[in-house]
Amino acid sequence: MPVIKVEGLSKIFGKNINQAKKLLDKGTTKDEILKQTGCTVGVNRASFEVEEGEVFVIMGLSGSGKSTLVRLLNRLIEPTEGSVLVDGEDLAKVDKQTLRKVRREKMSMVFQKFALFPHRTILENAGFGLEIQGLEKNEQTKKAKESLELVGLGDYINQYPEQLSGGMQQRVGLARALANDPEVLLMDEAFSALDPLIRKDMQDELLDLQANMKKTIIFITHDLDEALRIGDRIALMKDGSIVQIGSPEEILVNPANDYVEKFVEDVDRSKVLTAEHIMKRPETINIEKHGPRVALERMKDEGISSIYVTDGKRNLKGYVTADDASDARKNEIRDLNEILRTDVPTVKKDTSMNDIFEVIYDSPIPIAVVEDGKLFGIIVRGAVIAALAGEGEVKLSNA
Amino acid sequence: MLDFMEKIKIAEAVSAFTDWITDTFSFLFNPIKNQLGNFMDWFSDKLAAIPPIIVILIVVIAAFFISGKRVGLPIFSLIGLWLIYNQELWEELMFTFALVLVASILAVIIGVPFGILMSKSRTAESIITPILDFMQTMPAFVYLIPAVAFFGIGMVPGIFASVIFATPPTVRFTNLGIRQVSKELVEASDAFGSTGSQKLFKVELPMAKRTIMAGINQTVMLSLSMVVIASMIGSPGLGREVLSALQRAQVGPGFVAGIGIVILAIIIDRFTQNLNTEKKK
Numbered sequence: 001m002p003v004i005k006v007e008g009l010s011k012i013f014g015k016n017i018n019q020a021k022k023l024l025d026k027g028t029t030k031d032e033i034l035k036q037t038g039c040t041v042g043v044n045r046a047s048f049e050v051e052e053g054e055v056f057v058i059m060g061l062s063g064s065g066k067s068t069l070v071r072l073l074n075r076l077i078e079p080t081e082g083s084v085l086v087d088g089e090d091l092a093k094v095d096k097q098t099l100r101k102v103r104r105e106k107m108s109m110v111f112q113k114f115a116l117f118p119h120r121t122i123l124e125n126a127g128f129g130l131e132i133q134g135l136e137k138n139e140q141t142k143k144a145k146e147s148l149e150l151v152g153l154g155d156y157i158n159q160y161p162e163q164l165s166g167g168m169q170q171r172v173g174l175a176r177a178l179a180n181d182p183e184v185l186l187m188d189e190a191f192s193a194l195d196p197l198i199r200k201d202m203q204d205e206l207l208d209l210q211a212n213m214k215k216t217i218i219f220i221t222h223d224l225d226e227a228l229r230i231g232d233r234i235a236l237m238k239d240g241s242i243v244q245i246g247s248p249e250e251i252l253v254n255p256a257n258d259y260v261e262k263f264v265e266d267v268d269r270s271k272v273l274t275a276e277h278i279m280k281r282p283e284t285i286n287i288e289k290h291g292p293r294v295a296l297e298r299m300k301d302e303g304i305s306s307i308y309v310t311d312g313k314r315n316l317k318g319y320v321t322a323d324d325a326s327d328a329r330k331n332e333i334r335d336l337n338e339i340l341r342t343d344v345p346t347v348k349k350d351t352s353m354n355d356i357f358e359v360i361y362d363s364p365i366p367i368a369v370v371e372d373g374k375l376f377g378i379i380v381r382g383a384v385i386a387a388l389a390g391e392g393e394v395k396l397s398n399a
Numbered sequence: 400m401l402d403f404m405e406k407i408k409i410a411e412a413v414s415a416f417t418d419w420i421t422d423t424f425s426f427l428f429n430p431i432k433n434q435l436g437n438f439m440d441w442f443s444d445k446l447a448a449i450p451p452i453i454v455i456l457i458v459v460i461a462a463f464f465i466s467g468k469r470v471g472l473p474i475f476s477l478i479g480l481w482l483i484y485n486q487e488l489w490e491e492l493m494f495t496f497a498l499v500l501v502a503s504i505l506a507v508i509i510g511v512p513f514g515i516l517m518s519k520s521r522t523a524e525s526i527i528t529p530i531l532d533f534m535q536t537m538p539a540f541v542y543l544i545p546a547v548a549f550f551g552i553g554m555v556p557g558i559f560a561s562v563i564f565a566t567p568p569t570v571r572f573t574n575l576g577i578r579q580v581s582k583e584l585v586e587a588s589d590a591f592g593s594t595g596s597q598k599l600f601k602v603e604l605p606m607a608k609r610t611i612m613a614g615i616n617q618t619v620m621l622s623l624s625m626v627v628i629a630s631m632i633g634s635p636g637l638g639r640e641v642l643s644a645l646q647r648a649q650v651g652p653g654f655v656a657g658i659g660i661v662i663l664a665i666i667i668d669r670f671t672q673n674l675n676t677e678k679k680k
Contacts, residue, residue: 076586104592115587119605129591131601180591 001088002049003183003216004073009046009082009092011068011240014039017080030239042068044240045082052183053214057227060237061263066220069237070188073218074107075099086184104133108177112189114169116161122148122172123157129180147179148172150209167198174206178213187219191226203229224263228252228272236260248272275356276349278387279369279377284308287317287336292328295320295336306365308375309340316368316375318342346370353384360384421548432550439554443497443635447490455480458666465673472669479662488637488659495626495636495663498554502561502622507615510566514573514611515599524574531567539564539625543632557629565622572614576607612675619671623664637663 012020012033020039023032030041043065050056060066071077073084075091084091091102108129116125124131127144135143148154151171161169170190177185191199207230210217221227227234228248235245236259244256252272255261283302285295287309299307299322309317317340324339333339345363347356349371356379359367366378421428446454458480459473466472483492517524542563546556580603588602604611630638637659644653 071586074590076589100592100594102592103590107590109587109590111583111587113583115581115583117584117587117602117606119608128588128601132588132591132593132597176591186590 001052003052003087004050004218005083005085006049006073007047007083007085009069009072009084010044010080011042011065011072011077012039012080013042021080041065041240042077043072046237046240046242047082048235048242048245050184050216050218052216055210055217055219055230055232057219057221057231057234058237059221059224059227059231059234061222064237065240066222066237067188068240070109070186070218070220074103074109074186104129104180106182107184107186108180108182109186109188110170110173110177110190112192114161114166114173114193116169116172116176118161120160121157122153122159122161122164125161125172126157126175126179128176133180144175144179147175150178151175151205165198166194167202170194170202174209178209183216185215185217187217189220189222192221192223199226206230236263249277253277273353273387274349275347275351275369275377275379278353278356278383279349279379280383282308282366282368282375282378284310284314284375285320285336286310286312287340288312291334291336292320292325292339296322296325296329299325308344308368308378309336310375314374316344316346316370316373318344319365319368321365344368344370347379349376353387356384417545417548420545424549428549432555435558436553436555439497439501439558442501443494443554446497447493451480451484451489455484462666462670465670467673472666472673476666479666483659483662486655486659488640488656491635491637491640491656492659492663494634495623495638495660498557498561498626498629498634498636499619499623499663499667502558502565502626503615503619505558505562506566506618506622507569509562510569510614510618511573511611513566514570514614515577517570517574518577518603527570531570534563535567539628540631542625543629546629547632552633554634556632557626557634560629560632561622561625564625565618568617568621569611569614572617573607573611576610576614577603579610580606609675612671616668616671616675619667620664623660623667627660 010021010024012024014020014037016037016039020033020037020041023036024041024044028036030044033039033041046069048056058066058069068077072079073091075084079092082092086102086106089098089102091099094102117128120128123141123144126148127140130140130143145154145157148157151174153168153171153175156164156168161172164172170193173190191202194202203226206217219227219230231248233245233247234251235242236251236256237243238259244251244260246254246256249272251260252264255264283298283304285298285307288311295307295309299305304322306319306321308319311317319341320336320339321341324341328339345359345365345367347359347367347369349369351369356367360379360381366380368375369377369379455477458476462472462476463470480492483489513527517527539560542560543556546560550556550559584602584606585598588598593601626634626636627638627641630636630642637656640656641653641660644650644656
C-alpha cells in the first residue's frame with residue numbers, strides 16, 4: 001500500500017475560485033484561466049502515489065507549482081480540491097487537531113533556506129519538533145542529540161545557527177526533521193541554496209542515511225541532475241501539472257513530451273546513461289564455424305575494420321582485424337585462433353558514460369559490453385558522442 | 400454657499416458623551432482613581448525615601464553592565480543625577496520617574512496584546528490602525544480634559560493621559576515585529592505541528608523581540624513627554640517645576656527643571672535601547 005496517495009489535488013489562488021475550478025475541469029489552460037478569472041492555478045489536478053521507503057522527486061522549473069504541491073501535502077497551503085491520503089486518512093479533510101498530530105508525528109519538513117530559529121541553539125533547533133509534541137525535557141535533549149549525531153553535528157550543539165556554514169545549517173534542518181522520527185520527509189529544495197560541492201556531499205549523505213532509515217522522502221528540486229541522482233522515481237511538473245512520472249531512466253530515454261525532452265536536453269547525460277543504453281547489436285563471427293575468409297567478407301559488407309569473435313553461446317573470445325584476416329587468407333590460414341586478438345577493451349552493462357569515455361578514448365576498435373563473459377553489444381565512438389548530445393539516437397538495445 | 404447646514408454640534412456631542420461616560424462608569428473610575436492614586440503615592444514616596452546616593456550608585460552600576468561594560472553611560476548618569484540632586488530637584492525627579500514607570504508598564508501591558516491581535520487579523524489591523532493614528536495626532540493636551548473629568552486631578556489622570564498617548568508605538572511595533580518574522584520560520588513552526596500559542600511564544604514573539612523593544616523604547620519616551628505635560632492637571636514632578644517657572648516667567652528655574660527632564664530622558668532612553676541590544680550574540 002502506498003504511504004501517500006494524492007488524487008486530483010488542485011490549488012487555485014484568487015477570488016473567483018469556483019469559476020476557475022469549472023474552467024480547470026474543462027481543461028482550460030493556466031494562462032487562459034488567468035485571463036478569464038484572474039485566478040492563478042498553482043497546482044492542476046495532480047495525482048500520484050508514493051510507496052514506503054521511496055525517494056520521490058518532484059521536479060520543475062520555478063513557477064511550475066512544485067513548492068505549492070509539497071505544501072499541499074502537509075496543508076501549509078489549503079488545497080482547493082482533491083485528496084491527500086496518508087495511511088488512508090485524507091489530510092485535505094481532517095480537522096486541525098488531527099492535522100497537527102500528523103504534522104507532529106508523521107511528516108516533517110526540510111526547508112530551502114533552512115528556516116532555523118536564530119534565537120535557539122543547534123540543540124534547541126533540532127529538538128523543536130519534540131518540544132512542540134510536549135516531550136519531556138530530558139527525552140527531548142537525548143533524541144535531539146542522537147539526531148544531530150546522525151548528521152555529524154554532535155559537537156556543535158551549543159552553537160547558534162548563524163555560527164554554522166550553510167551546509168551545516170541544513171544538516172541541522174535535516175536533524176530537526178529526523179528527530180521526530182517521521183514516516184514521511186518533505187524536502188523543499190533542501191539543497192538548492194548550497195554551493196555545488198556541498199550539495200553533492202549532502203546528496204550522498206542523504207542517500208547514505210536513507211539506506212539505513214528507509215524513510216519515505218518527497219524531494220522537491222529544480223535541478224534535474226539532483227533529481228536523477230537521488231530519485232527512485234521522478235515527477236516532472238509544468239504549469240502546475242505533472243507531465244510525466246517515471247524512473248530516472250524512463251524520463252531520460254522516453255521523454256513524455258517536448259517539454260520533458262527540452263528539460264532533459266541540458267542534463268549531463270554522462271552521469272546517467274550507461275553502456276546498456278548506447279550499445280548496439282554487435283556484428284560477430286562464430287569461432288566454431290567461421291574462418292578468416294568469412295570474417296573478411298563480413299567486415300567488407302559492414303564497412304568495418306575489425307570484428308568480434310564469439311563461440312556458439314555468445315561467449316566472447318576476442319576479435320580479428322581486417323588486416324590480419326587479409327594476411328591470413330593470403331597465407332591460407334584456416335583457423336581463426338591463429339589471428340585472434342584478445343586485448344579486448346570491455347565494459348559492463350551498467351558502466352557509466354564517464355567511465356566508458358576513458359576506455360574508448362584510446363581504443364582503436366569499438367568496445368565490447370560484456371557480462372559474465374558473454375558479449376551483449378558494442379559501443380562505437382559515434383554512439384557515445386550522439387548520446388551526450390542527446391540526439392534521440394539513444395534507444396534501449398535489445399541485444 | 401457653504402452655509403447649507405447649521406453648525407454640526409460635535410463639541411456638544413463629545414462633551415455630552417464624556418459626561419455620560421463619567422456618570423455611567425464612575426463606579427469604575429472611582430476605585431481606579433483611589434487604588435491607583437494610593438499606590439502611586441505609596442510608590443513615589445518609597446522611591447523618594449531611598450537615599451539619593453544609593454539610587455545613584457544603583458543606576459551607575461546598572462548602566463555599566465547594561466552598556467556592555469563601557470564607561471560613557473555610567474559617567475553621564477553619575478554627573479547628571481548628581482546635578483539634579485545638587486539643584487534640589489531630587490524628589491521631583493523621583494515623582495516623574497514613578498509616573499513614567501507606571502504609565503509605560505501599563506502601556507506595554509495594553510499595547511502588546513493589541514499588537515498581537517493586529518498581526519493575526521487583517522480586520523483588526525484595519526480597525527486599529529486609524530485609531531492609533533488618531534491617538535497619536537490628537538494634540539496631547541486634549542487628553543488632559545477627559546482625564547480630569549474621569550479621574551479628577553493628580554497623578555492618576557496624568558497616568559491615564561500618558562497611557563493613551565504612549566501606547567500606539569508598542570502596538571504598532573509589536574504588529575510590525577510579528578509580521579516581519581520570516582515566512583519560512585512561521586511555516587517551519589506550522590510544519591512541526593505548533594498550536595497558535597506555541598507558534599506565538601516559541602517563534603514569533605522571540606523573533607519580534609527586538610522590534611517590540613524598539614516600540615517600547617518609543618513608548619517610554621512618549622510617556623515621559625506626556626508626564627511633563629500632565630503637570631498641567633496636577634501631576635507632581637519635574638514638569639510641575641517647568642510649569643510654575645513658565646507661569647512666573649522665571650527663565651532660570653525653568654531651564655534647570657528642563658535640564659533635569661533631558662537628563663532623565665537620556666538615561667531612560669539609553670537604558671531601554673541597551674536592554675534591546677544586550678542579548679545580541
